[in-house]
Amino acid sequence: MSEGFFSRGFRGRRQPDELSARIPPGQYLERGFPVLSAGPTQHTPTASWDFSLLGEVDQPKKWSWDEFQALSHETITKDIHCVTKWSKLDTHWEGVSVDTLLEQVEYDADYVVAFCDGGYTTNLPIDDVRDGKAWVVYAYDGQPLEPQHGGPVRLLVPHLYFWKSAKWVRGLRLVDQDEPGFWESLGYHNHGDPWKEERYWND
Amino acid sequence: MEGRALLERLSWQFGEVVAIQGETAQARSITLAVPAWKGHQPGQHIDIRLTAEDGYQAERSYSIASPPQESQRLTLTIERIDDGEVSPYLVDELHIGDKLELRGPIGGYFVWEARMGGPLLLIAGGSGIVPLMAMIRHRAAVASTIPTRLLYSSRTFENIIYRDELERLVKSSNQLAVTHTLTRAQPSEWTGYRRRIDIEMLREVAWPPDQHPQIFICGPTPFVETAAASLVTLEYEPGHIKTERFGPTGGGV
Numbered sequence: 001m002s003e004g005f006f007s008r009g010f011r012g013r014r015q016p017d018e019l020s021a022r023i024p025p026g027q028y029l030e031r032g033f034p035v036l037s038a039g040p041t042q043h044t045p046t047a048s049w050d051f052s053l054l055g056e057v058d059q060p061k062k063w064s065w066d067e068f069q070a071l072s073h074e075t076i077t078k079d080i081h082c083v084t085k086w087s088k089l090d091t092h093w094e095g096v097s098v099d100t101l102l103e104q105v106e107y108d109a110d111y112v113v114a115f116c117d118g119g120y121t122t123n124l125p126i127d128d129v130r131d132g133k134a135w136v137v138y139a140y141d142g143q144p145l146e147p148q149h150g151g152p153v154r155l156l157v158p159h160l161y162f163w164k165s166a167k168w169v170r171g172l173r174l175v176d177q178d179e180p181g182f183w184e185s186l187g188y189h190n191h192g193d194p195w196k197e198e199r200y201w202n203d
Numbered sequence: 204m205e206g207r208a209l210l211e212r213l214s215w216q217f218g219e220v221v222a223i224q225g226e227t228a229q230a231r232s233i234t235l236a237v238p239a240w241k242g243h244q245p246g247q248h249i250d251i252r253l254t255a256e257d258g259y260q261a262e263r264s265y266s267i268a269s270p271p272q273e274s275q276r277l278t279l280t281i282e283r284i285d286d287g288e289v290s291p292y293l294v295d296e297l298h299i300g301d302k303l304e305l306r307g308p309i310g311g312y313f314v315w316e317a318r319m320g321g322p323l324l325l326i327a328g329g330s331g332i333v334p335l336m337a338m339i340r341h342r343a344a345v346a347s348t349i350p351t352r353l354l355y356s357s358r359t360f361e362n363i364i365y366r367d368e369l370e371r372l373v374k375s376s377n378q379l380a381v382t383h384t385l386t387r388a389q390p391s392e393w394t395g396y397r398r399r400i401d402i403e404m405l406r407e408v409a410w411p412p413d414q415h416p417q418i419f420i421c422g423p424t425p426f427v428e429t430a431a432a433s434l435v436t437l438e439y440e441p442g443h444i445k446t447e448r449f450g451p452t453g454g455g456v
Contacts, residue, residue, distance in 0.1 A: 005302070005304070007252045007257075007302075008301055009292070009296045010253045010255050012255045012259045012260075012288060014259055026262040034424070035428075036449065039441060039442070039444055039446055040432060040434070040435050040441050041432065052398045084264055085262055085263055100263060148424070148428065155207070186310070186311035187310065187311045199250075200212075201213075202211065
């Protein structure tokens with residue numbers, strides 16, 4: 001909109017090219033790890049935690065904490081991008097690929113809804129959680145994931161804005177029809193690709 | 204706000220700075236005239252985009268401090284983060300007559316309007332007062348008598364944002380109570396709380412759980428974590444506790 005406009009006196013703080021190439025438009029580099037949650041932090045003991053695949057699957061599947069820990073796991077290093085403008089580079093996680101979970105069910109669905117303790121939900125096309133794009137993680141930087149950051153277990157979908165990486169996740173519901181989740185119903189973009197700046201409705 | 208309005212893309216638009224008011228040594232309020240503004244709900248925020256002369260851009264989000272009743276005008280209150288990229292510009296550099304690019308309103312959860320009822324419990328740490336002030340100002344603008352309590356934690360007396368206005372509003376409006384706590388230093392005659400927020404303070408100040416208050420907490424992350432966790436312990440309904448956190452570490456309030 002603003003051909004030729006600039007903010008008088010604003011210089012800004014540029015990053016070196018090798019870093020700025022990794023920071024999507026409108027984002028800035030953050031070295032801490034901010035916490036953003038719409039309500040109180042959930043505290044779910046691992047003894048009462050489980051993870052489910054439900055919905056359009058032939059046989060719903062549920063893993064207890066111990067069963068989940070026994071699944072083959074991966075270490076993941078990814079850049080993450082929060083819609084509130086911060087990006088954090090080279091974050092280290094450990095958890096189970098969503099591919100590993102989906103291999104254990106027969107399903108026919110185009111979308112998933114992640115559901116969580118506390119009632120949070122977020123929706124994703126199934127293609128955004130398959131083929132090495134999404135994980136269910138229980139460790140950050142070599143330590144058990146703290147409740148503030150979504151522990152004991154959160155979803156990790158690093159190629160989308162971080163609200164898609166649902167904290168305190170308890171399962172995925174596989175569905176035929178897309179169902180907007182919590183933030184997606186409150187003005188935030190249905191898909192949330194940071195490189196396309198899909199922040200808000202109709203971006 | 205109408206659902207239809209939300210379905211339109213939030214386009215970038217210009218606001219012109221028409222008033223600036225110092226609030227504390229670190230914070231000031233900037234009032235923008237925004238001719239195409241379509242309204243907002245108290246608690247929402249906007250995105251600001253700054254553009255350097257060579258085209259480099261930076262975006263940040265800021266809470267709206269003004270109520271929707273001031274049509275085509277938006278007030279932001281911005282606290283300087285000393286090593287920040289954007290806030291020092293907004294607090295120290297921006298003049299009356301300058302233009303800012305903005306878009307919004309954003310956020311449909313951390314909002315309260317009088318029609319949503321009460322009682323209302325607002326808990327602020329530092330500049331976390333800003334979105335809650337939009338609620339308080341809205342409540343006053345519509346002459347609401349919904350019982351409202353604000354618990355507001357600041358480092359020092361001088362750090363209290365909107366101190367005089369809050370005092371005036373308490374005197375002029377029904378059913379509004381404001382409780383301050385000062386965590387670092389207190390004037391010698393100070394009779395309020397002198398410590399960080401804790402479960403005992405919340406027990407004394409908050410509406411009892413059986414009155415089912417609507418609760419909004421805004422502040423630095425450790426502050427919000429303490430307040431929200433304490434309220435859950437005191438058996439307030441977690442679904443009625445809405446939070447907004449800022450900063451990676453925060454602290455001090």
